[in-house]
Amino acid sequence: MPKHSPISLPQRSTQPYSARQELPKLPHVGRSPDRVDGVDKVTGQTQYTDDLPFAGWYGATVRTPAARGTVTAVRFLEGPNWSEFAIVTAKDVPIHAQSVHAPDTSHGPSEGGHDTAVDLNIVQLIARDQPYLVRDAFRHKHEPVVLLAHPDRDIVAWAATKVLVLCDELPVILDHRVDPRPDQVQHGADNVLKAIGLRKGAGEDDAQLDAVFAAAPVVVHGEYDTGAQEQAYIEPQGMIAQVWLSAHDQHRPGWPSHPFRVRVQGSLQCPYYVHTAIKHLCNLPDELVEIAQVATGGGFGGKEDFPSIIAGHAVLLAMKARQPVKIIYDRVEDMLATTKRHPCTTYLRTAMDNTGKLLALDARVRMDGGAYVTLSPVVLSRGTIHAAGPYEIPHVRIDAKAMLTNTPPNGAFRGFGAPQTIFAMERHLDVCADRLGLDPAEVRRRNLVQVGGTLATGQVILEPVQLRAWLDRGLAAIDWVDKRSHYKVFNDLQVADGLPLRKGVGLATFMHGCGFTGSGEVNLASKCKVRAAKDGVIEICTANTEIGQGAQTVFAQVAADALGLELQDIRVIQPDTAQVPNSGPTVASRTAMVVGHLVARACDDLVRRMEDGGALAQARPKAMDYARPSKQSDGRGGSWQADDLRQAVAQVAGHPVMGEGWSEYEPPPGVIWDDVAYKGVAYGTYGWAVYLADVQVDTTTMEVKVLDFVALQEVGRVLHPTLAIGQIAGGVVQGLGWALLEEVTLDAQGAMKNANLTSYVLPTMADVPTIRVLFEEQPYAYGPFGAKGIGELPMDGPGPAVANAVAMALGCHVPAIPATPEKLLRWSTLSA
């Protein structure tokens, strides 16, 4: 029944954002100016990849018809005039005697070994096992075999259905929970793509750990499952490639014998990932490959690793067609062929004393990596580190494995392994609370880490966390205590009267590490450049992409306040490897925090150079401290006048020394990580959060309605409250979708059965409440003006918070998500 409720709107946040702990006011940071890309987006002027003016050919991909086997033949059926097409297969891509590159190590040491003869057909990532095009053996359905290009978009799509790929099939494995039979082994001796062990205290020694469990008053076991999830950016993947062959090769068929130039434009998160991939594919030096990001309609991790493959395909077709080639996936192809969130099964055993204090955690994590290694090792790593949650647990043993299965590779998706293990731990703690007869909030309160405490990796918490106070604020916001008691009565009455409604509240407390794990940021060695332009504007050059989160706007705010200028004085350059240095990928909640800090430092460097070169009066009192703005650096930079600075900027534009400012990543002191023992400071800092859900379940249909949702987090200084609220609300709703609606179902060949947005159900506006987003702000010394990362955090909490609320409502265990009505019916019937 429609309610006709008058709506009260929150005030527009043009005023400084007031957090509970007041931070010094700045002219731009901490306020909510309009997004720099906002006007173009609301007027339809923003051009995404498929909107760009384009004169060239259109590409399409022909894929494997089965999950595993060997391609025996490719037949081009009657119909299309095949002489009009550019056709590329793996045979067109040579195995080169000599690579001009050392293997890429930005994800840590390469696992493939480095030999000089390289198959250019292999995608350059952590391991070198995934081909751009199947040579003969293949490992998943919808793996690319043949590429077609044609001047007509409709004809190429039709022609792709006229290519028949014949194959001999081999036994497949689709379940990551079981060990492979010998005939299913396709990677190493056991299909284990990566194994990680994490140990703390008695966890180091199996016998000692057993003794802790044997002596513990309360031991609880549980197994938890989380499903795959489609990123479902609303703009499907797309790339445009252009190739300029040397005069020698222009009229010569076959692979070019001389160096050539490549330019790729497309929908992507990480220009330098694509750059690395394409320079290896083409065996070209860095400077002959240019990758430019076009306005991107969402990424969520889905445009982290996969764009390298589409870019490679477009480049191969452009080489063959001698024409620019555009490949745009349609929604079905995008869902069938590209990455998803890793399904994960987590077995937990915890030992507690009678008061609910955790004594030991024993965990086994198994993730489904899909058919190739891709990013699974690093996804598993983040999942492992986050498995023990923000809790002080003396003894920990975690064994985690990513397993090969014959599905398309699972890849990066917001949260990157952490939401999976956090779901298990947070759901498990509610089971423990039940066992002990305690309030779930109480069990968490007794275990939340405090200043000076240690996480599972042995990392000592030095930042002033106040998790118990934040928990209390979250509980008060959702009215936890009252709701719990009222809902118990309400549910009892409904049961007594034979009525169908049940209500519950649930919560999750968790953390999310900001930036790359361990030594990741050091290996990346990100660089940022700012440069003076002739019109007196300062241009920010980073490789970090605007994908909806507001990167361009917050970079402009940070630069403006670092320099004491206005937002109009700053221009954020669209990432293009021909223009911007490698500031690392747009992933891992690192853009605002790590790269934002680099932007501030590069601005400082520019001013220093202008002073040293005499373009700006040397009057600065001392180096700025971006994290803790003080009198010297109150957001008005140093002591120069903004107008003097503007003039100086126009003057030094193009100057080789004074016209540019640079910065390079420096690890915060004390960030030391042992990648072998899995010990040390896994992340320089964490975002901390308490999420709470209030739900109603109609037991007639088992439909879950989320009535209210509170997302409270400490994420350092909030750079732009409006954007931060929007990004977090978006993450929460994505998390609610994963928890309740979004179910990837596979056929016997490991391919997605519901590869469309009709039967893979995303939350709509009608499905979700207004998400209430609350902040705590404790400035982080190594983020710009104290900011931390926020991108992934909101994906971690909604799953367990909602599952816990549903478990309370139905009085049954909810061991898996998505908790679809069918499953809820089964679980509630089982427990009745």
Next chain:
Amino acid sequence: MGNTGDSSGPCEATHARRIVVCRLHVNGEPVAVAVPAHWTLLEMLRYQLGLVGSKQGCDKGDCGACTVRVAGDPVLACITLAVACDGHYVETVEGLGVGGEPHPLQRAFAERGAAQCGFCTPGMLMSAAHYLDALAVADAPIVSTDAIARALGGNLCRCTGYTKIFEAVAEAAHEVVDRSALLAGGDL
């Protein structure tokens, strides 16, 4: 594109096309466009008229990114044949502003951060514009949460969690209601 199992996709007759001429008004301008008979309104707008503001998110009527208005009603341009719009008024995001001024919805979306990646935005705006117009002519206009959710329930957004979009639409809707009240001489 591709042979991803959807055999009903590109039709066999693709290479033998029948061209038809559609006469219609697009954003107020009369146009005559020759298009292949099997083309959708979205294809005509994007490929023939260069109006790329309307997006293709799914091409199956599931996401709402292609929403435009035909004869005032919100329509999914990806599943509407171009020829079906012959003789009609079609309005896209490019025609949303009035006299060089942004539409109140566009202003509210920009100020409230309701466009994040922006890919769903044109479709959202067109659905919301229809809702506002209906509100403006309602006898007793009331802004309600449910009505907004119903009006925009067919437009998927993966970035915002809808919170900011809802705020923006509600704000613009309140303006409409206030204006109607003024026009009716009622109290504010």
